Amino acid sequence: MSITTFKVDGELVEIDGDPQMPLLYALRDELGLNNPKFGCGLAQCGACTVHLNGQATRSCVLPIAAVAHQSITTLKGLGTEAKPHPLQAAFVEEQVTQCGYCVNGWLMTASALLKKNPKATEEQIKEGLKDLKCRCGSHVAIMRAIKRAQAQILAGGVA
Numbered sequence: 001m002s003i004t005t006f007k008v009d010g011e012l013v014e015i016d017g018d019p020q021m022p023l024l025y026a027l028r029d030e031l032g033l034n035n036p037k038f039g040c041g042l043a044q045c046g047a048c049t050v051h052l053n054g055q056a057t058r059s060c061v062l063p064i065a066a067v068a069h070q071s072i073t074t075l076k077g078l079g080t081e082a083k084p085h086p087l088q089a090a091f092v093e094e095q096v097t098q099c100g101y102c103v104n105g106w107l108m109t110a111s112a113l114l115k116k117n118p119k120a121t122e123e124q125i126k127e128g129l130k131d132l133k134c135r136c137g138s139h140v141a142i143m144r145a146i147k148r149a150q151a152q153i154l155a156g157g158v159a
Contacts, residue, residue, distance in 0.1 A: 004064045008033070009077030019065035024048045026064050027074065035075035035104050039133070046105030046132040050074050056112035075104050078111060087111050090149035091142075098136035105132050110146050118153050125150075 004015045008031060015026045027033045027050070036059050039047030043058035050059045051073035059072075079085035084092075087107050097103050106129065113120060113128040120128070125146055134142065 004068050006064070006067045006069060007071040009072070009074055015064055017064065020063045023050070023059040023062045023064055023067055023072070027059060027072075033074055033076060037101055037104055039102070039105075044131070044133070045102070046109060047102055049105040049108040051108060051112055054112065054115065056109045073108075075107055078107065085111060086149040086152040087114070087146065090145040090152070094141050094145040094148060096138055096141045096145050098138055102132065102134045102136075106134070106142055110149075114146075114150055114153055118150065120150070122147070 001017055002019055004017070004019060004026075006013060006015075008027065013031060015021070015030050017026065017030065024036055024038060027036055028038070036050055037047035038060060039045035041060050043061040046058065048058055048060040049056050051057065052062070052067060053071050054073075075088075079088045085107075087110055091097065091103065091107065096106075109129055109132060110125070113125065117124065122143070125143070129142075129146075
């Protein structure tokens with residue numbers, strides 16, 4: 001066991017555990033965060049997505065040793081209930097979720113994509129999201145919400 005120090009949603013945290021522990025387990029089991037979800041455990045579905053220094057990253061296969069002294073943002077750190085990120089607000093306005101299990105991955109991936117390229121075309125957005133899974137089939141509503149948020153971001157909202 002060893003101590004790994006990193007930031008989560010702006011707060012410095014220390015995890016005393018196996019350096020090979022997946023970040024997802026540290027976030028959920030050690031820190032009690034419930035937004036990144038365990039989906040496949042193989043980095044294929046996206047339910048576990050977080051931002052690592054601003055980049056969308058699958059936390060289920062990332063050992064905590066790889067995030068030492070780095071900055072992690074979870075869905076909790078993306079926005080607040082009082083001031084949601086434009087994507088969070090758009091997902092609510094468009095009533096995107098059915099079961100909601102995959103929403104973390106879509107929001108975290110789309111927010112990183114729009115931060116990097118706020119003027120992304122629909123094809124670029126689709127390409128950036130192609131590896132995410134939604135078993136409920138909410139893809140059309142998800143794209144509507146992303147385009148709504150993108151318009152707000154381009155009009156001066158925060159990305």
